[in-house]
Amino acid sequence: MEENEKKKAKTSLSRRGFLKGAGLTTAGTVMVNSGLLAFDGKFGPPKGESYGPDAVRVSMKVNGIIRDIICEPRTTLASALRDHMGLTGTKVVCDRGSCSACTVYLDGKPVNSCMTMAMDVGDQEVTTIEGISKNGELHPVQEAFIEHDASQCGYCTPGMIMSCVHLVENKKNPTLEDVKHATRGNLCRCGTYPHVFKATLDAAKKMK
């Protein structure tokens, strides 16, 4: 797959564009007009066909496991994970990309799953909060969240951890400013921020 074609595929069905453009197709029909399925056809719908409003089969790799679901083409990744796969660790709070509670990784990069269409995932690997601990062993950030009491009600915690894990996995010796930058989109109403900062810096230190 050509790199620019792949890029186009990833952005072709962003929810914002979808919501804007899909005003014409009120029943939720989606025209797939890009190279979305230039790969082997295992994941997502084939190129050039229109879908909806009826449910379609969507496949994606989530936390290392290939998942097949039947969902309407308008389904967001957040809804696919929560309502169709039972992966309810990912939370939906604002449902418009303003709070980061629904953060998951696509090929290791944090995205708002409420702003990503399930059909748009394609062959990108999805990682959710349920996939952060490996073989029953907590990630150092998760350990540190427990140690420093970085959860109160806990509803922002999965998204917060996704942001912080991404930081410590990609930046050595992060500073307090780095942590604030990494979590700048994560809304917490209980006010766990000070403990989130401490926990993440502590985890980064232990990972050295």
Next chain:
Amino acid sequence: MDKRKEIFPHGIPGHNLGEIEREIPNDEPPAWPINDKLKVVGKRIRRNDALAKVTGSAKYTSDIQLPGMLYAKMLRANVPHAKILSIDTSKAERHPGVRAVHVFTSDDEGSKYQDVKYAGQPLAGVAADSLDIAKEAVALIEVEYETMPFVIDTEEAMKEGAPLVYEEPIGEQTDGGDVGVTHDGSEGKGNLRGPTTSSFLGGARGDLDQGFSEADVILDRTYRTQVHTHVPLETHGVVIDWKPDQMTVYASTQSTKGVRDGLASYFDLPKNKVRVICEFMGGGFGAKHSAGTFGPMAAELSRKSGRPVWLMLDRKEEHIAEGNRPNSIHHLKIGAKKDGTLTAIQQKSHGTAGVALGAGVGRIAQGLYTCPNFSTEQYDVLTHAGPGAAWRAPGNVQGAYGLEQAIDEIADMLKTDPLVLREKIDPSEVRKVLRQRGAKSFGWKYRPPGSDTGRIKKGIGVAQSTWPRFVNLDSTVEVKMYSDGTVEVRSGVQDIGTGTKTILAQVVAEELGLKAEDITVRIGDTIFPDAPGSGGSIVTGAITPPARNAAYLVKQKLFNQVAPQLETEPSMLTVSDGMIMHKEDASKKISMRDALRRMRTGQIEASASRSDDYGGFQQPWGLAYGDLGSVQFAEVSVDTETGFVKVERITAAHSCGRPLNISQIESQVNGGVIQGVSYALYESRVMDNKTGHMMNANVDQYRMPYAKEIPDIDIVLVEEYSARSSTDAYGIGEPANIATAAAVANAVYNAIGVRLYEIPMTPASILKALNKVEQ
């Protein structure tokens, strides 16, 4: 009940710690020493539900998925005031995937539907195979309105001839708004209700005229606060499965008992046929005590469809319909002598809780300082807007914003350090210590207002608060020990993120000589004994004494069985590190596990309910002696070119009796402070007076602080022993939030030398204030 005498620690370590003798019920344990000498209580113990939270396995109400479950959506009025002529659901009923439709009707004679009183009032609901289908179906419901004039603005609503929200007396409409509300809505003219002129602290006192005539300085000011909404990350909602034999309700609630009682009463069901479960709860802050309207709606839809129904509100619904902190127009006239002595406080306030009551400004002005002459008049103003609800220290946050700035202004008039003035007029012993230790930690060094130079000006401010020690006696805990040595604690109380589940494990572990992680705590389910809602900072003081007492009773039962085996008396036994030992003869011991294995029954258990405070209550319904004090210090920087205010740091000095879990208390204080900063600088419900709709009912335009706006928060915790219960512990949820906005406002004044009198202090309002200086 037989009683005995016990010696308890009393006072503040490092200040006036001593001992006191109290008479206590015979079935309650001896006094604990101060925290220094305890093993589990008063320590930084890990939250026992943290693992579930950090791995995403915690199941909140919104995460509940049951076989055959339907998703529901409510239709809400899109006009603020109207009679409903008809509601046609036929198209919605025919929409593919719809399984049930329900329309709220009125019991009133002459009208089929309730009148619409605010934009967002729920009218009908649909349950369908998916949430998207339910949303589509709701859009197909046709409503014919006969619209009527409405009023949104508080001061407009107060005018004669303003459109009336209610034509008739309204009775109790409050969802627990201001604890100080003493009027019931039957008194009033136009849209005004009240006034509240007294609280449980009493009514007016002394002689105001006399007081003002004795004053050397008189301050006469009006302070204004905004309406703001709770924004819990998990919205209000339920999953209800109504089977013929039982209604099972998963609820995002601060009160499992409240939801059970509400639904039982609404549907005339016996309480034992309604089970409410709340294992994890995504934030409440005061607004989640009842079943609301979504509860009855989900139940109706479950009954009609015969299926479980998921009904969680969306973000917009949460903002417009599920609670807010009422605004305040708070007038204070205060007289003081040259030496700072207060001679008179006259308070008058108006505020709107929309279609509900509870907009008083609380008891802060009435009770915080010594002042012989006082009167208060607190009015509710009805408007066509969503109902207010309790919000972390209801009334008192608005009240403190006014009073604590007024005290600052008087200090200014008297050219004295505001901390020194408070030392003079504040009778509280614990706040004296909070001021001393807080000021030291903050590095308080008073400087005159507006004395900083340059574009970015720094300023410091201080504010104080008090919150009563409320105790709810309907608090019961059951403790069980199994023959394999495991321990289980059960109560209907819920953990809303405050850490209730963990402190229950701590007090039971301390009593049984075990570790906190040895204790399994099962709460948040009405099949367990009743416990209070999580509000008023009540829970810790209400539920931890019976938890300890029940553990003590179980331990006594175990000692009774073990004593003969060790050839001694039960009273000679004690526990430590999992061992039962003779107090004087170290050779006589048995591990708790072995002792339990030899029991006749597979388990032993005991339950206990909250007894009266040792030494009694101030008022028999559960108003305890003492208070929960706070003194908060703020440092801000104000950019005088852009108007941006940054809160640099806060020192929060607090007392909550015997602290149980230090890290959880720090978390609570951080949260209260951050919400206070947000209240002072950022958030506000913006209404369109022309349409009656909220303009920022979302997360992107409803401004709240994120990581980069969080100040450094330094917490000073003062232990205060008062020997009033077997744990002597109290909550800290509300106190953490009361003083912050006033401290920030005082600091902003100190920075720029101009006071704003209104929050939120936005860049625009700061610039406006600064222009005034130039004029």
